[in-house]
Amino acid sequence: MRSLFAALSALLVACAAAAQPLQIREIGSLHAGGRVAGVSGLPEQEIVFSPGAPPLRINPNGEFQVEQMYAQYVRLQDPRARYPLILAHGGGLTGVTYETTPDGRPGWQMHFLRAGHDVFVTDAMERGRSGWARFPQILAGEPVFRTMGEGWDLFRIGPAGGWNVDPAQRRAFPESRFPAAAWNQFMMQSVPRWVTTDRQVQAAYDALVQRICPCVVLVHSQGGNFGFTMALNAPDKVMAVIAVEPSGAPPQASEAARVRGIPHLVVWGDNIRGNAFWERIRANVERWQGQIREAGGTADTLDMAAEGVRGNSHMIMMDDNSDDVAARIQAWMERRGLMR
Amino acid sequence: MRSLFAALSALLVACAAAAQPLQIREIGSLHAGGRVAGVSGLPEQEIVFSPGAPPLRINPNGEFQVEQMYAQYVRLQDPRARYPLILAHGGGLTGVTYETTPDGRPGWQMHFLRAGHDVFVTDAMERGRSGWARFPQILAGEPVFRTMGEGWDLFRIGPAGGWNVDPAQRRAFPESRFPAAAWNQFMMQSVPRWVTTDRQVQAAYDALVQRICPCVVLVHSQGGNFGFTMALNAPDKVMAVIAVEPSGAPPQASEAARVRGIPHLVVWGDNIRGNAFWERIRANVERWQGQIREAGGTADTLDMAAEGVRGNSHMIMMDDNSDDVAARIQAWMERRGLMR
Numbered sequence: 207m208r209s210l211f212a213a214l215s216a217l218l219v220a221c222a223a224a225a226q227p228l229q230i231r232e233i234g235s236l237h238a239g240g241r242v243a244g245v246s247g248l249p250e251q252e253i254v255f256s257p258g259a260p261p262l263r264i265n266p267n268g269e270f271q272v273e274q275m276y277a278q279y280v281r282l283q284d285p286r287a288r289y290p291l292i293l294a295h296g297g298g299l300t301g302v303t304y305e306t307t308p309d310g311r312p313g314w315q316m317h318f319l320r321a322g323h324d325v326f327v328t329d330a331m332e333r334g335r336s337g338w339a340r341f342p343q344i345l346a347g348e349p350v351f352r353t354m355g356e357g358w359d360l361f362r363i364g365p366a367g368g369w370n371v372d373p374a375q376r377r378a379f380p381e382s383r384f385p386a387a388a389w390n391q392f393m394m395q396s397v398p399r400w401v402t403t404d405r406q407v408q409a410a411y412d413a414l415v416q417r418i419c420p421c422v423v424l425v426h427s428q429g430g431n432f433g434f435t436m437a438l439n440a441p442d443k444v445m446a447v448i449a450v451e452p453s454g455a456p457p458q459a460s461e462a463a464r465v466r467g468i469p470h471l472v473v474w475g476d477n478i479r480g481n482a483f484w485e486r487i488r489a490n491v492e493r494w495q496g497q498i499r500e501a502g503g504t505a506d507t508l509d510m511a512a513e514g515v516r517g518n519s520h521m522i523m524m525d526d527n528s529d530d531v532a533a534r535i536q537a538w539m540e541r542r543g544l545m546r
Numbered sequence: 547m548r549s550l551f552a553a554l555s556a557l558l559v560a561c562a563a564a565a566q567p568l569q570i571r572e573i574g575s576l577h578a579g580g581r582v583a584g585v586s587g588l589p590e591q592e593i594v595f596s597p598g599a600p601p602l603r604i605n606p607n608g609e610f611q612v613e614q615m616y617a618q619y620v621r622l623q624d625p626r627a628r629y630p631l632i633l634a635h636g637g638g639l640t641g642v643t644y645e646t647t648p649d650g651r652p653g654w655q656m657h658f659l660r661a662g663h664d665v666f667v668t669d670a671m672e673r674g675r676s677g678w679a680r681f682p683q684i685l686a687g688e689p690v691f692r693t694m695g696e697g698w699d700l701f702r703i704g705p706a707g708g709w710n711v712d713p714a715q716r717r718a719f720p721e722s723r724f725p726a727a728a729w730n731q732f733m734m735q736s737v738p739r740w741v742t743t744d745r746q747v748q749a750a751y752d753a754l755v756q757r758i759c760p761c762v763v764l765v766h767s768q769g770g771n772f773g774f775t776m777a778l779n780a781p782d783k784v785m786a787v788i789a790v791e792p793s794g795a796p797p798q799a800s801e802a803a804r805v806r807g808i809p810h811l812v813v814w815g816d817n818i819r820g821n822a823f824w825e826r827i828r829a830n831v832e833r834w835q836g837q838i839r840e841a842g843g844t845a846d847t848l849d850m851a852a853e854g855v856r857g858n859s860h861m862i863m864m865d866d867n868s869d870d871v872a873a874r875i876q877a878w879m880e881r882r883g884l885m886r
Contacts, residue, residue: 227569227623233656234646237734242694242711253690253741255637255768259793260826262700268693269711271733276642283567297595300675302616306574316573335640335674337737340691350593351680353608354582360602371582371609393611394577397677401593428595453599486600 228319229283239331239413240274245343272344275410276301276335277328277418280315286322286546287539289421289445293318293327294411296427296453298352300334301327302395303426307524308388314424314523317532322545326418330429331410333397341400349398357396358389361520362477362484379477381517383525392524408432412439419443422544424535426450427520434494437465444468446544448535451475451520453487455494462494466503469542470495473535475518475525476511504542508534568659569623577676579753580614585683612684615750616641616675617668617758620655626662626886627879629761629785633658633667634751636767636793638692640674641667642735643766647864648728654764654863657872662885666758670769671750673737681740689738697736698729701860702817702824719817721857723865732864748772752779759783762884764875766790767860774834777805784808786884788875791815791860793827795834802834806843809882810835813875815858815865816851844882848874 248266255262278301279290293315295303304315304327318325332338332345339345358369358376363384368377378386385392411432415421420443425433430452437444438456441464450473472491478484495505510518510531518525525531539545588606595602618641619630633655635643644655644667658665672678672685679685698709698716703724708717718726725732751772755761760783765773770792777784778796781804790813812831818824835845850858850871858865865871879885 227571228573229567230570231567232652233568233573233620233659234652235642236646236650237642237731240734242730245691251690255741255793259830260823262823264690264696266691266693268695270691271694271730271736274734278645280573302575302577302675305618306576310576312572312574319573329675335642335669335735335737337734340738350591350604351585351606351610353606354611355608356604390582390611391577394580394614394677395675396611397675398680401595453595483600483602490599 231281231283233280235276235278235335236417237274237276237336238417239410240271242269243272243339243344244269245340270339270344272339273331273406273410274336275329275331275407275414277326277414279324279326280319281324282319282322285324287324287422288544288546290324290326290418291318292414292418292421292423293325294423294425294429294433295328295330295333296429296451298350298396298399300329300395300397302334303521304523307385307528308392308395309385311528314528314532317529318536321532321536323422326421328414330432331407332400332403336410345400346402347400349400351398352396354390354393357393360483362475362481363389363519379517381476382519383517383527384519384521385524385526392521408435411436415440415443420445422446422448422539424448424450425452426523427453430454430491431456434465434470437468437470441465441468446470446539446542448473448538449491450522452491455491459497462497462503463501465498466501468503470498470503470505471508471535471538472505473508473522473531474510475520475522476516477519478511506538508538571621571623573618573620575616575618575675576757577614577616578757579671579750580611582609583612583679583684584609585680610679610684612679613671613746613750614676615669615671615747615754617666617754618675619664619666620659621664622659622662625664627664627762628884628886630664630666630758631658632754632758632761632763633665634763634765634769634773635668635670635673636769638690638736638739640669640735640737642674643861644863647725647868648732648735649725651868654868654872657869658876661872661876666761668754670772671747672740672743676750685740685743687740687742689740691738692736694730694733697733700823702815702821703729703859719857721816722859723857723867724859724861725864725866732861748775751776755780755783760785762786762788762879764788764790765792766863767793770794770831771796774805774810777808777810781805781808786810786879786882788813788878789831790862792831795831799837802837802843803841805838806841808843810838810843810845811848811875811878812845813848813862813871814850815860815862816856817859818851846878848878
C-alpha cells in the first residue's frame with residue numbers, strides 16, 4: 207500500500223513536470239582525450255565511396271586520431287544541481303542506455319534534466335560516437351559481439367536458458383520489471399566492444415573529467431570501475447559517484463582514503479541473491495565500499511530488493527519503475543548536498 | 547558591403563535568439579530498421595569483462611540484432627516547422643557532424659532548433675550509435691579507416707599535399723573558412739565505415755522515414771544519394787530534400803517523375819571548379835537535378851561561390867560562416883512553404 211502510494215505520487219509529480227517545457231540553454235557535444243597514432247606497411251586500395259562517384263586510390267597508412275571519447279551535453283537555462291551530471295554506460299552499449307527506454311518511455315537523461323541537472327551522456331572510448339580504431343594495429347585483440355540471448359541471462363531478465371529467438375517462447379522472471387517485449391529493440395542498442403582496452407577507456411574518462419568537471423558521475427555495469435577510478439584519479443573534480451549495478455571496483459584498499467571526501471552510492475536491482483556470478487561481483491563492490499567507509503568516507507547502498515521492490519534487472523534504468531529508481535537516486539543527491 | 551551587412555544582421559538575430567532558452571518538449575532516441583541474423587561455427591571464448599569480475603565462458607554463436615540505425619530527437623514545445631527535420635551525415639562520420647563545431651561553436655542541430663524545427667540527428671547503419679556487426683559474416687568486406695591527411699584534400703580544406711602531421715606545417719586554402727586549427731578535434735569525429743553496405747544503409751533510412759515521417763531530409767556527402775533515394779522510396783513521406791555537397795545521385799532518369807512534387811535544394815561550397823574529382827561529382831548531381839526539373843519538379847541550387855562567398859569547404863556546416871549558410875537554407879525552406 208505504501209509503495210503504491212509512493213508510485214502514484216511519483217507519477218503525479220512526473221506528469222506535472224512533463225507538462226512544462228524544459229528550458230534549455232544549449233545542446234552540444236565534444237570529444238575528449240585520445241592521441242594521434244601512426245599505421246604503416248598496409249597496401250594501397252582503390253575504393254568507390256558512393257555510387258556514381260569516381261574511384262579513389264586510397265593509401266590506408268598514415269596518422270589517425272584515436273582513443274578519444276564522446277560526450278553529448280544538454281545545459282539547462284537554470285540548473286538546480288550544483289554540478290553537471292555525467293552518465294556513463296556499461297559494456298557493449300553506448301550512452302543510448304540513458305535515452306528513451308526500449309519500450310518508448312523517457313529515460314534517465316530526461317529524468318535528471320527535469321530534476322535540474324545539466325546532463326552529459328557519454329560513449330566510452332571505442333563505442334558509439336567515440337569511434338574505434340584499426341585492430342590489431344591500434345586496439346589490441348578482437349572485438350566481442352553480444353548475442354541476443356547472452357544478455358537475457360546475464361542482465362537478469364529471466365532464468366538461464368529462458369531466452370528464445372521466438373519472442374513468444376522467452377521466459378522472463380515472473381516479477382521482472384524489464385520491458386521484455388521490447389528486448390529486440392533493446393538489442394539494437396548493442397555495439398561491439400573490446401576487452402583489452404580498459405586502460406584507454408579509463409584515460410579518456412579521466413581526460414573528460416579534466417575537461418568538464420567539477421561534476422557528479424553516474425556509471426553503470428562495466429562503467430562502475432571506471433567511475434570509481436575517475437574519482438580516485440581526480441578527487442578534486444569528482445563530487446560524487448553513483449554506481450548502478452557496477453561490475454567491478456578498484457583493487458587497492460590503500461587508495462580508498464583518497465576518495466573519503468566523495469560521497470558514493472551503489473544501486474542494485476533484484477535477483478542477485480542465489481546468482482553466483484552476481485554475488486561475487488557484489489561482494490567485490492561491497493569490499494570497496496567497506497574500504498571507503500574504513501577510510502572515513504561515505505559509501506551508501508540503494509538495494510531495491512531490500513527496499514521491498516521486486517524484479518529490478520541489471521538494466522534498471524529501463525525497467526518499468528525506472529522513474530522511481532531515479533527519484534530515489536535524486537533524493538540521495540538532495541541529502542548529500544549536491545543540489546542548490 | 548552587402549554581404550557584410552547580411553552577415554552582421556544574421557549575427558544580431560542569432561545573438562538575440564541565443565539569449566532565449568529553447569522550449570523543449572522531449573529529448574530522446576530510437577533505433578529503426580534492422581533484422582535478426584544468425585552466426586554459427588565460431589569457437590567458444592573465455593572472457594573477463596571487467597577487472598575483478600569472474601571469467602565468463604562465451605559462445606559467440608547465436609542471433610544478433612543487426613543493420614538498424616540510430617536517430618536522436620529533440621522536440622520543441624511549439625515547432626514552427628510543418629515537419630520534423632532529419633539530419634543525415636556523410637561517409638566516415640556520424641550525426642556529430644551537426645552538433646557543436648570542432649572549434650566549439652553551436653552546430654546546425656542548434657541552428658535549426660532555434661529556427662523552429664523538431665530535429666532528428668541520425669547515425670547511418672554501422673556508424674556511431676547504430677552499432678556494427680561481425681564481418682565478414684554479416685557485413686561484407688572490411689571497414690575503411692580515414693587517415694587524418696586524406697580528408698584535408700578530399701574535403702577541400704587545402705591543396706593536395708597541404709596536410710602535415712605537424713599543425714604548424716599544414717597549408718589550408720588562403721580563403722578557407724574551415725576552422726583548420728581544430729582539424730585534430732574534427733578527426734576525433736571520424737568513425738570506420740564500410741563501402742559494401744549501401745543497400746543496408748538505404749534500407750535503414752527508408753525504415754526510419756516510415757517510422758517518423760512526414761519530414762524534411764537534410765543530407766551531406768555520402769548521405770546525398772541516400773537522401774535522394776529516401777524521397778524516391780517514400781514520395782508521400784519526404785516533404786523536401788536538402789542535399790549538402792552530395793557525393794552521389796540516383797542513376798535512373800525515368801524515376802525522377804516520382805519526386806516531382808518534392809522540392810529539392812542542393813548546396814555547394816567553394817573550390818569545386820578546377821577540382822576534377824568534385825567537378826565529376828557535381829556534374830552527376832546536376833544531371834539528377836535536371837531530370838527532376840524535366841519531370842516538372844523543383845531542384846534548386848545554393849552555390850555559395852556563385853553567391854560571392856569564398857572559401858566554403860565540403861564540411862560547410864563547420865565553416866566559420868556555418869550560421870549564414872544555415873540561414874540561407876532556412877530562407878529556402880520558408881520560400882518553399884515548409885514553415886508555418
